[in-house]
Amino acid sequence: MTKFLRLWTGTTASGLATWALPFVLGLAVLERTLTPSALGLVLAARTVGFLIAVPIAGVLADRYSRRQVVLWSGLMATAATPFIAYGLGRSVPLMCAAALVLGAGQGACRPAFQALTAEVVEPSKRQGANAAMTLAVRVTTLVGPGLTALLALFLDAWALVLGTAALWAVAALVPPAGTFAPGRTNTAFFAEFAEGVREARRHPWFLAGLAALAAVCATGYSATSVGLPLISRDRYGTEAVLAAATTAYVVGALVGALIIARWRPRSEGWVAFGGLAAYAVAPLALLLPVHPAVVVGAYVVAGVGVEFFNVPWFTATQREVEPTLLARVSSLDFMVSYGLAPLGLALIAPAMEAFGWPWVLGFCAAVCLLAPAAALLVPSTRRLAR
Incomplete structure (x- = not known):
């Protein structure tokens, strides 16, 4: 139960960080720190990073420890987020580059979390565990806008973006180790993905x-x-x-x-x-x-x-x-x-x-x-x- 709680916490933190960034950057548009076109470019860069990283992470999470893939992908997103905050009102290219790395971290953790759930939760309890995961996402989606708007009364968009970095750190550090220990392989990446x-x-x-x-x-x-x-x-x-x-x-x-x-x-x-x-x-x-x-x-x-x-x-x-x-x-x-x-x-x-x-x-x-x-x-x- 403790392992699942840690996994649930990490997954929820990653989901909340993923949802919060577009909303917080939308507040930056309202503050006129960011233009609507720049917001579109940043979010597009994040999506590109996500799509590039997902197949790579799928291979890595089957080749190495799923926990390690979660760790490094979360740390990648954590490290990239402050550059998005620094770029607000200064450099859209810097924000796009950081969003690309952030999206890669977001995409890399998805298949690893999915596989880690199968390691941590026994088969008879997985449906309830998956429901608990999605419940957390829906609750944050429901409560998140109001909470973020409340925080915006005291913090600017720069500080709120940095807050998502803290969430990514939780996603990286809190989840437990799994039980799966795959053997190392020298097979080429495309061959391994084709096997999937x-x-x-x-x-x-x-x-x-x-x-x-x-x-x-x-x-x-x-x-x-x-x-x-x-x-x-x-x-x-x-x-x-x-x-x-x-x-x-x-x-x-x-x-x-x-x-x-x-x-x-x-x-x-x-x-x-x-x-x-x-x-x-x-x-x-x-x-x-x-x-x-x-x-x-x-x-x-x-x-x-x-x-x-x-x-x-x-x-x-x-x-x-x-x-x-x-x-x-x-x-x-x-x-x-x-x-x-x-x-x-x-x-x-x-x-x-x-x-x-x-x-x-x-x-x-x-x-x-x-x-x-x-x-x-x-x-x-x-x-x-x-």
Whole structure:
């Protein structure tokens, strides 16, 4: 239990630091210390660093100790963060370079944390452990904006950015050592990563689920991220709908995580992909001329559904994948799902201008429904087992 508490603390600290930086830099924009275009460049650099580091870290975490990968990736992010703070109002190129290193640290710790969870937590308790991890992320997302705004009354953006460095230090130093001790290898990096891809291909449910997840991320998440602010302003004439729906999504995710922490459905894959498909109600609610309360309710349902997918998905990956290849398969998961999300965000706005937001929202809702349904055609997805 003590080991899991340390792991939970480290994972929560990394998640809070990841979430807090864009919010804090947004405050710097309000203070006119940073321009909106500079903010976009810094966050883009962080994303590039993340995507570069994820596959590399997957190989390293299977080649060496997962705990060591967590340590060095966290220390990398800790060291890079003060340079972002120093660059505020001074040098955007310095901020972008530091954000690239920070993103690499963030990306490197993801597959290592995923694999370390399988080492620290016994199989029968992993679903509850994964639910506890996601609960921590959702709580910080819900409480974080208000807490950060409160701290901003006493601290400037420079000090708040340095605060995220302290969080990364916790993520690096607090997690426990695992039990997995892989042997050293002289195999080339690409050969080792290809071995992880081959392991993923051995699990048809994983490939089908990853394709469905990538489709929902690239369409549904992107469409609602762009469409919700526009429709809140243009249809309802108030930002309150935007704030209420965003909060409702987090509340729904909290409820979903609490339920799935104890629920053990026999056909967990059907529940997981049904939850993923439930995200379709969000773009549908934005598409139809409904009361604002319906939009808020749709986001609650979407939040519940996302956790009904996330927790069984992580648990099944930890259970089914060969332990010596778990970090590489997890890195493939993060790389595909996170990698396509920025592409979707980049394309959604031009698509809305070209075809109109009703057509785009309708298309995205259809993809959110059909992609998980198509995944269920693969027999092994019913129980998320080969």
